[in-house]
Amino acid sequence: MSKVLTIGRLAEATGTSVETIRFYEKSGILPSPARTDGNYRSYEPAHLNRLSFIRRARELGFSLDQVKELLRLSDDRSQSCAAVDDIAKLHRTEVERKISDLLSLKTELDRIIDTCRCGTVADCRIIESLSPADAARSEGDVTA
C-alpha cells in the first residue's frame, strides 16, 4: 500500500522539480491527484508513468501541446498511430531546420572570429562584421 507518492518523491523519481509538477497540474497535462488529510498531493503509479512519459517527450523536444496530443492519442490504443507519426515527423523537420540554421550560424561565427587579429576595437573584424556595410562614419557610426 505504500505505492502512493508525495510530490517530493515523485519529483525525485522523475527528475522533475516540485514546482514543475505543480505547473503541469495547473496546465492540465498531469491530472490532479487525490489529497491527504493534510491537503498534500498523493500520487499513484499511474501518475508516475504519465509524468515519465511527459518528461521523456520533453527531453526529445516536443512542446507541451505536442505532448498533450501524444498523450491523448496514446489513450485510445486501438487507433491508428498515423497521427502520432505525423507529430513526430513534424517535430523532426523542425529539429532539422534548427540544426541547419545553427550550422550556417556557426560557419559565420567561425569566419568572423577567425579573421579577427584582436587588436583594437577600431580594427576589430567582429565589430566590422556586425556593422552596416555602408555606414557613413561622418553621419555618426554605430553609436547613436
Place this chain on the structure above:
Amino acid sequence: MSKVLTIGRLAEATGTSVETIRFYEKSGILPSPARTDGNYRSYEPAHLNRLSFIRRARELGFSLDQVKELLRLSDDRSQSCAAVDDIAKLHRTEVERKISDLLSLKTELDRIIDTCRCGTVADCRIIESLSPADAARSEGDVTA
C-alpha cells in the same frame, strides 16, 4: 534634410517591426530619438546604423545583453577587442553545444520514427519509446 526617418520607415529599412523598435527603446538598447511636434519619433542615420548592428547581431544569435555589451565595447574604438572576441567565442561554444544536442535528438527521433510500422497506437513504437520502460500496465498505463 530628409534624412530623418519615421519609425515605420526605420522598421522597413531594417526589417524590424515597429513594435520591436519601441521595445528596443524601452529596453535601453536603442536610444530614444527626438520627437516631432505631433510627438512622432524622428530617427537619424546614427539610429539606423545602430539598429542595423543590433539586428545583425541578433541574426547571429547573440542575446540582447550580449548585443548591449558589444555596442558598449564598439563605442570605445581604441580599446582592445579581446573582450569582443570573448563574447563571440562564448557564443560560438553555446551554438556548438546546441548543434550537438540537436544532432543526438535527431538521431533518436530518426530511430523511433523509423521503427514504427504505423499500425495501431497499441503497437506504436513512438509511443512505446516515450513510455517508461518498466511501466506496470496492470497498475494503469501512461494514462493517469
Place this chain on the structure above:
DNA sequence: GTTAGACCCCGTAGTCACTATGGGGTTGAG
C-alpha cells in the same frame, strides 16, 4: 472643410516552459 485611411502614440497582456519568491501549514524525529 471634412473625411477616409494610413500612420503613429501608449500601456498592458500574452507567448513558452518553467523558475523564483514569499508567506504560510503539516509531518515526523528527537
Place this chain on the structure above:
DNA sequence: CTCAACCCCATAGTGACTACGGGGTCTAAC
C-alpha cells in the same frame, strides 16, 4: 515541544518579442 524538512498557494519574473485596444496625427481626395 520544538525543529527541520517537507508541503501548500498565489504571484511575478525570465527572453525577446507579439498582439491588442483605444486613442491621436497626417495627408490627400472630395
